[in-house]
Amino acid sequence: MLLKTEDNYTELDRRKTQEVRATLEILVALDFIFLADKNQSYGRRNNYDRSTPK
Structure with missing residues (x-):
């Protein structure tokens, strides 16, 4: 039983x-x-920042 x-x-x-x-x-x-969505949006933002002259 047990x-x-x-x-x-x-x-x-x-x-x-x-x-x-x-x-x-x-x-x-x-x-x-x-996380993938966030990284993609950050990646787009970072690519945009890098392409603009400072």
Whole structure:
């Protein structure tokens, strides 16, 4: 009986871990997308600044 309960807990833990991991992967992917957008806008701004004579 105890072994069965432990098996159920480990199954639930494994599922929850997969859910958390998938959520984190989505958040990290979104973070990279926003960082890429920011870097592109900064890159454009920096290229514009470099092309203008000082």
